[in-house]
Amino acid sequence: MAKLDFSPIADTTRRAEIVALLRRAILTGQLEPGQKLNELRISEQMRVSRAPLREAMRELVQEGILTSIPYAGTFVIEVTxxxxxxxxxxxxxxxxxxxxxxxxxxxxxxxxxxxxxxxxxxxxxxxxxxxxxxxxxxxxxxxxxxxxxxxxxxxxxxxxxxxxxxxxxxxxxxxxxxxxxxxxxxxxxxxxxxxxxxxxxxxxxxxxxxxxxxxxxxxxxxxxxxxxx
Amino acid sequence: MAKLDFSPIADTTRRAEIVALLRRAILTGQLEPGQKLNELRISEQMRVSRAPLREAMRELVQEGILTSIPYAGTFVIEVTxxxxxxxxxxxxxxxxxxxxxxxxxxxxxxxxxxxxxxxxxxxxxxxxxxxxxxxxxxxxxxxxxxxxxxxxxxxxxxxxxxxxxxxxxxxxxxxxxxxxxxxxxxxxxxxxxxxxxxxxxxxxxxxxxxxxxxxxxxxxxxxxxxxxx
DNA sequence: TCTTGTTAGATTGTCGACAATCTGCTTGTC
DNA sequence: GACAAGCAGATTGTCGACAATCTAACAAGA
Incomplete structure (x- = not known):
């Protein structure tokens, strides 16, 4: 059998795509530091429900580029x-x-x-x-x-x-x-x-x-x- | 006014508590490496719905002690x-x-x-x-x-x-x-x-x-x- | 005028149900 | 018996609705 190392197939969850989209928006500066991420607005823009969006946001919080305050919102980190x-x-x-x-x-x-x-x-x-x-x-x-x-x-x-x-x-x-x-x-x-x-x-x-x-x-x-x- | 620095009040979301519970279970070895985390079972045991549980799990995935495979499950990381x-x-x-x-x-x-x-x-x-x-x-x-x-x-x-x-x-x-x-x-x-x-x-x-x-x-x-x- | 209490609106947190996907078994065919 | 197709059950992913909480505006009282 030919030795072929296949690359893992793409994550086909909405969550993963949302993570990629948000990360890119933050890292390119489209989303500015300190800016609040409104869940309803973003979920409507992306045509997804809030569940996968929220999960994606949790990931980015742990990744260190978002910060979350309970019942207040999730924000792009400030840069000092x-x-x-x-x-x-x-x-x-x-x-x-x-x-x-x-x-x-x-x-x-x-x-x-x-x-x-x-x-x-x-x-x-x-x-x-x-x-x-x-x-x-x-x-x-x-x-x-x-x-x-x-x-x-x-x-x-x-x-x-x-x-x-x-x-x-x-x-x-x-x-x-x-x-x-x-x-x-x-x-x-x-x-x-x-x-x-x-x-x-x-x-x-x-x-x-x-x-x-x-x-x-x-x-x-x-x-x-x-x-x- | 007296100079009193109050500590920030505790996170009162279920999510935060679930994170703490799961983290402790993993770090103390109660959940063994490689073990699968069944969402339905855990959510019933904790008396919460799957939404905050899943968000908590995403956090722990990013924290590096869980690993997730789409549509397959979330597992405690293996230790080599x-x-x-x-x-x-x-x-x-x-x-x-x-x-x-x-x-x-x-x-x-x-x-x-x-x-x-x-x-x-x-x-x-x-x-x-x-x-x-x-x-x-x-x-x-x-x-x-x-x-x-x-x-x-x-x-x-x-x-x-x-x-x-x-x-x-x-x-x-x-x-x-x-x-x-x-x-x-x-x-x-x-x-x-x-x-x-x-x-x-x-x-x-x-x-x-x-x-x-x-x-x-x-x-x-x-x-x-x-x-x- | 300043402070405090109240309330309406908006937003986040959580829930239960449905859809998509995987796994393992069964069945049928060779 | 080996193998592929297909089906049933279980599990994960996603959705829409409701509950809890916050914010800001407004009213009442000192």
């Missing part, structure tokens, strides 16, 4: 400068760990996948599709987590990614100028292919720093705006 | 040796990070709380209440996470804790001999009060190692038993 700093500093630690674990497991398939994802980022950059640019950049970055062969680490990263994606998307929406079209991932990819693990770990920090500085500036702006209310 | 290794190795990294962040924030309140939790462990140990012993030990261990002033880190730790608690509980149930009544946390607490951060970080690793070795042996046993089926 501290949240971003916290997420970022944890990300640094996890990156180091992921690189360490992935390092001895790198093989041709890893390098190929690395190139593939790098290419996807470049393509999104050329197309000036900022949402997709963020998505692909995070996917490129996530490869070391997928390769690290640690399911708990991967889960943690995926949760963290949700937030990071949201932060970056908000940042992008806030500033209306187009994103610089330079490729900031070139060195990162090269180092992951190289022989110096420490150098790769060091760069992972500094590399993110670039985007992070801007992100922080954005968050500080939010803080100020919030304190005025 | 690899899962335990993965959780443990991530825990090591997070511990180091948490200690680093907590270190400059230690104050009298921290030391008091440390003692309080240490006392709770000793009390549970004397009372030979193994479930409570695990709970209190993890709470003692969790203090550095609560003090690290990083909400994302704390969330991550809480998710990890669920799993660790489950693993330890299973381990305890498997072996019927009573737990040794020695206090393995004495040195840990002393080091957290001391001046040598590196030493504390080092010990955090070795300290857990003790319990971990046993845990791993237990998990390896599970593996063997599973492979025979």
């Amino acid at each position: 400068a501290k949240d971003i700093i916290d997420a970022y500093s944890l990300n640094q630690v996890l990156d180091e760990f992921a690189i360490e674990r992935t390092w001895p497991l790198r093989d041709q398939r890893f390098f190929d996948e690395l190139d593939r994802r790098h290419e996807a980022v470049k393509q999104a950059t050329r197309a000036v599709d900022t949402t997709r640019q963020i998505e692909t950049a995070l996917q490129l970055h996530g490869l070391i987590y997928e390769w690290a062969d640690n399911s708990v680490l991967l889960e943690t990263w995926q949760r963290l990614t949700s937030r990071l994606q949201m932060y970056f998307a908000l940042h992008q929406r806030a500033r209306n100028e187009p994103v610089p079209a330079v490729d900031v991932h070139e060195t990162y990819v090269a180092l992951l292919k190289g022989a110096d693990m420490r150098a790769a770990q060091r760069h992972a920090r500094e590399h993110i720093d670039l985007d992070f500085e801007e992100l922080l500036a954005y968050a500080r702006g939010l803080e100020k705006r919030a304190s005025k209310n | 040796a690899k899962d335990i290794i993965d959780a443990y190795s991530l825990n090591q990294v997070l511990d180091e990070f948490a200690i680093e962040r907590t270190w400059p924030l230690r104050d009298q309140r921290f030391f008091d709380e440390l003692d309080r939790r240490h006392e709770a462990v000793k009390q549970a140990t004397r009372a030979v209440d193994t479930t409570r012993q695990i709970e209190t030990a993890l709470q003692l261990h969790g203090l550095i996470y609560e003090w690290a002033d990083n909400s994302v880190l704390l969330e991550t730790w809480q998710r990890l804790t669920s799993r660790l608690q489950m693993y330890f509980a299973l381990h305890q149930r498997a072996r019927n001999e009573p737990v040794p009544a020695v206090d393995v946390h004495e040195t840990y607490v002393a080091l957290l009060k001391g001046a040598d951060m590196r030493a504390a970080q080092r010990h955090a690793r070795e300290h857990i190692d003790l319990d971990f070795e046993e845990l791993l042996a237990y998990a390896r046993g599970l593996e063997k038993r599973a492979s025979k089926n």
